[in-house]
Amino acid sequence: MDSTTKKVRPGGASVLDLDLKATVGGGVEDAYGEDRATEDQLVTPWTVSVASGYSLLRDPHHNKGLAFTFKERDAHYIRGLLPPVVMSQELQVRHISSEKKLLHNIRQYQLPLQKYTALMDLAERNERLFYKLLINNVEELLPVVYTPTVGEACQKYGSIFQRPQGLYISLKEKGKILEVLKNWPERSIQVIVVTDGERILGLGDLGCQGMGIPVGKLALYTALGGVRPSSCLPITIDVGTNNEKLLNDEFYIGLKQRRATGKEYADLLEEFMSAVKQNYGEKVLIQFEDFANHNAFDLLAKYGTTHLVFNDDIQGTAAVVLAGLVGALKLLGGTLGDHKFLFLGAGEAGTGIAELIALEMSKQTKAPVEETRKNIWLVDSKGLIVSSRKDSLQPFKKPWAHEHPPVTTLLDAVKAIKPTVLIGTSGVGSTFTKEVVEAMAEFNEKPLILALSNPTSQSECTAEEAYKWTQGRAIYASGSPFAPVEYNGKVHVPGQANNAYIFPGLGLGLVISGAIRVHDDMLLAASEGLAGQVTKENCEQGLIYPPFTNIRKISAHIAANVAAKVYELGLASRLPRPENLLKHAESCMYTPNYRTYR
Ligand SMILES: O=C([O-])CC(=O)C(=O)O
Ligand SMILES: [Mg+2]
Numbered sequence: 001m002d003s004t005t006k007k008v009r010p011g012g013a014s015v016l017d018l019d020l021k022a023t024v025g026g027g028v029e030d031a032y033g034e035d036r037a038t039e040d041q042l043v044t045p046w047t048v049s050v051a052s053g054y055s056l057l058r059d060p061h062h063n064k065g066l067a068f069t070f071k072e073r074d075a076h077y078i079r080g081l082l083p084p085v086v087m088s089q090e091l092q093v094r095h096i097s098s099e100k101k102l103l104h105n106i107r108q109y110q111l112p113l114q115k116y117t118a119l120m121d122l123a124e125r126n127e128r129l130f131y132k133l134l135i136n137n138v139e140e141l142l143p144v145v146y147t148p149t150v151g152e153a154c155q156k157y158g159s160i161f162q163r164p165q166g167l168y169i170s171l172k173e174k175g176k177i178l179e180v181l182k183n184w185p186e187r188s189i190q191v192i193v194v195t196d197g198e199r200i201l202g203l204g205d206l207g208c209q210g211m212g213i214p215v216g217k218l219a220l221y222t223a224l225g226g227v228r229p230s231s232c233l234p235i236t237i238d239v240g241t242n243n244e245k246l247l248n249d250e251f252y253i254g255l256k257q258r259r260a261t262g263k264e265y266a267d268l269l270e271e272f273m274s275a276v277k278q279n280y281g282e283k284v285l286i287q288f289e290d291f292a293n294h295n296a297f298d299l300l301a302k303y304g305t306t307h308l309v310f311n312d313d314i315q316g317t318a319a320v321v322l323a324g325l326v327g328a329l330k331l332l333g334g335t336l337g338d339h340k341f342l343f344l345g346a347g348e349a350g351t352g353i354a355e356l357i358a359l360e361m362s363k364q365t366k367a368p369v370e371e372t373r374k375n376i377w378l379v380d381s382k383g384l385i386v387s388s389r390k391d392s393l394q395p396f397k398k399p400w401a402h403e404h405p406p407v408t409t410l411l412d413a414v415k416a417i418k419p420t421v422l423i424g425t426s427g428v429g430s431t432f433t434k435e436v437v438e439a440m441a442e443f444n445e446k447p448l449i450l451a452l453s454n455p456t457s458q459s460e461c462t463a464e465e466a467y468k469w470t471q472g473r474a475i476y477a478s479g480s481p482f483a484p485v486e487y488n489g490k491v492h493v494p495g496q497a498n499n500a501y502i503f504p505g506l507g508l509g510l511v512i513s514g515a516i517r518v519h520d521d522m523l524l525a526a527s528e529g530l531a532g533q534v535t536k537e538n539c540e541q542g543l544i545y546p547p548f549t550n551i552r553k554i555s556a557h558i559a560a561n562v563a564a565k566v567y568e569l570g571l572a573s574r575l576p577r578p579e580n581l582l583k584h585a586e587s588c589m590y591t592p593n594y595r596t597y598r
Contacts, residue, residue: 053077060127061230064594067092072597089594093132103137112149117160119145123219124163127229131592134223139548142220146500148455148480150216151201157209158253165215166234168208170255174268178275190231190511191285192276193217193312196239198259198292202427202458205292207241208254213290217312217503225504225555226589227511237272239265265295273303283514283573285507287312293347297396308510310518314352316499319506319523321353321423321450322360323530324497327544328448328475330534332420336361339375342419344410344460345426346380349452351396353423354378356527359520373399377417381426383408384416414439421448424460429453432461437469445473452479452497463494477544495544502526505555509562512581512588514574522565529561530554552589559585 051059056076066087073079087095102122106115119141123130134141143149153160173180197210214234221227239260246252260268276284288299288311296311303309310316325336332339341357343350354376361372378385378400384407385393385400393401407413414422414436422440424432432451440447447470451460456478463482466474472487477495484493506526510518533546533554546554560581567577578584 054081057081060124060130062597063126064089065092065126065129067594069596076597089129089132092129093136103133106141106144112144113152113156113160115144116149116153120160120165128592128594131223131229131590134219135552135592138223138551142498142500142548143481145219146216147201147498148457150212151203151455151457153216154200154206154209154212155203157206157212158249158251160212161253166211166218166236168211168236168238169268169272170208170238171240171260171264171268172255174271177268177271178279181275181279184233186230186233188231189233189280189284191218191221191227191287191507192233192235192280193221193287193289194235194237194272195288195290196237196295197241197254197290198295199313199427200290201454202429203455205241205243205246205259207243207246207252208236208238209246209252210290211236217287217289220500221504221507222590223504224500224551225508225559226552226591227504227508228590231511237268239268269299273307277307282516283308283511285310285510285515287503287507289313291348293394293396296348304518308516308518310503310506310510311348311352312499312503313348315356315518315523316503316506317349317425317452317497318352318356319502319527320497320499320530321452322356322524322527323501324450324477324495324544325357325421325448326527326531327495327534327539328421330539331475331542331544332446332448335364337365337367337372337375339420340417341376341421341423342413342417343376343378343423343425344431345424345428345453346378346385346397346400347425347427349425350378350423351400353425354400356520356523360524360527363524370399374402376400377402377404377413377419379407379410379413384413411436411439418443420444421450423450423452425452426460427453427458428460429458430461432465434465434469437461437466437474441470441473446475447473448475450477450497452477454479456480456482463492466494467492475542475544493541493543496548497545500548501530501545501551501554502558504551505529505558506562508555508585508589509559510566512559512574512585513563513566513572513577515563515566515571516573517571519565519569519571521569522562525561525565526558529558532561533557556582556585556589 056078057063066082066085067089068078069086106118109115167180167184169177169180193214195210195213197207198205200206200210200213218232218234221232222229238254240255240257242259247256276286286307286309288296296314300311300314336357343354358369358372358376362369384404385397386404386406387401388406390398390401407416449466453459459478463476464485466476467485467487472490477497479497481496482494484491538546563581566572
């Protein structure tokens with residue numbers, strides 16, 4: 001933001017124009033590339049319209065609570081609205097973290113949803129304090145703002161909805177989508193996460209209530225990837241729902257009609273994609289999230305050549321899992337090409353992961369991808385995907401239809417294929433039964449079992465089951481977190497193949513390089529960036545992923561790797577290329593330290 005930029009917030013009688021001098025406490029964090037605040041700008045006045053007085057304390061972007069100094073209280077008409085103590089942000093966080101106040105309260109709540117609501121309330125009250133708390137306590141709070149609790153939040157989103165956290169674009173907004181985008185108070189958007197709510201985690205069609213997902217994912221873009229909160233825009237597209245329960249619920253917040261399909265659906269999406277490009281330019285990253293298979297693949301193919309789009313369920317999951325496999329190879333030995341993979345679930349995650357593994361194998365062995373795909377087998381609801389089923393398969397399944405007699409159950413497929421790696425991506429819980437896991441343990445010294453479906457209730461098997469049924473020999477990771485398990489006196493720490501490892505860093509890398517398209521090689525770069533962060537100590541502890549506590553450092557490494565690939569492919573619009581991309585990524589990351597208002 002330069003000294004002439006005027007940021008105008010809409011409406012409100014108490015909104016005053018103020019000349020403010022902003023300093024950025026704790027580093028440069030307010031923009032990227034050409035918009036980046038430099039040290040000089042820390043003392044340069046910029047003009048901005050912000051809420052003052054009472055409404056300043058109610059503005060989550062600017063509120064600092066008791067941290068306002070008396071000088072600020074005088075300058076911004078808030079003297080007397082706060083008790084007389086001035087508390088630093090560090091003290092506020094310590095106050096909170098010392099179990100006296102918020103974190104203490106959050107921990108006391110019995111129900112995860114109460115914790116979720118308390119955190120969302122904090123975000124609504126004081127955004128920087130929310131992010132500071134989330135970053136400082138990431139392992140504890142991630143499962144609250146994200147899977148599994150966010151799933152329950154979506155199921156009950158109607159009763160949680162209080163204030164707008166993102167934009168709702170329904171069929172009623174047809175022809176007016178550009179106007180709707182302009183109603184969002186922030187102008188400079190860098191990342192949009194959009195869902196149509198048709199397949200929320202493994203919970204099915206939650207319609208308009210899917211909004212919790214874009215909100216949660218974008219909170220992680222900021223906390224884990226350092227993308228400014230004001231640059232993030234959650235969007236839910238409402239084309240109806242086929243969820244009978246919601247259709248019959250008098251309190252349902254979305255359109256009460258069956259889902260629009262075909263041309264009606266495609267036209268709305270087309271208008272949306274065009275409006276986004278028109279309003280924000282072509283460098284805005286659009287992350288598709290939790291669309292049903294039939295739309296997810298089409299949208300990615302259709303807009304991948306014209307927009308900066310990324311499907312987290314297809315591509316993000318793939319990059320995370322590939323990194324975990326590379327980590328697991330450090331424990332198992334051998335190369336990817338030495339392994340045989342069997343998937344339960346041939347949708348977005350299953351085929352996305354399968355393809356990225358095949359691409360990486362092809363890169364390593366120089367064999368064509370058509371060859372490397374042959375080490376990978378998929379089972380869907382009708383059994384093993386084999387060539388005799390080819391005619392009736394959806395297009396995204398066809399590359400996996402290898403020569404084999406028909407097999408109808410997962411157990412029989414395990415026995416027939418004898419995979420070294422079993423991956424669950426079906427969204428259906430408890431499908432890795434005792435027999436299936438025991439069969440894996442029969443012909444594998446260390447069976448690798450990835451139960452990736454979310455939330456926890458949909459996991460193919462629990463961590464405890466995997467360790468118990470393999471006498472502690474399994475290497476196990478899940479999509480939603482599981483606590484460590486003690487088996488026969490040994491503590492096993494399950495891995496978490498969680499998309500949150502990848503998308504924030506990937507997004508940051510795309511944003512800081514000004515990427516205009518996403519390319520598969522950038523996903524591989526992201527995956528390698530994550531795998532590179534698994535240390536020798538992690539391996540010795542049997543971990544295939546690095547701990548989440550270092551996630552901001554991990555994200556910076558991923559961002560640097562991705563940005564390097566964007567420049568290499570000539571798809572970067574922010575030129576010249578910074579020499580040290582890691583340093584550059586770190587310097588661009590938003591930190592939630594309070595700023596001084598003069
Ligand atoms: O949220 C995650 O980590 C994985 C995901 O996108 C999903 O299950 O839809
Ligand atoms: Mg998802």
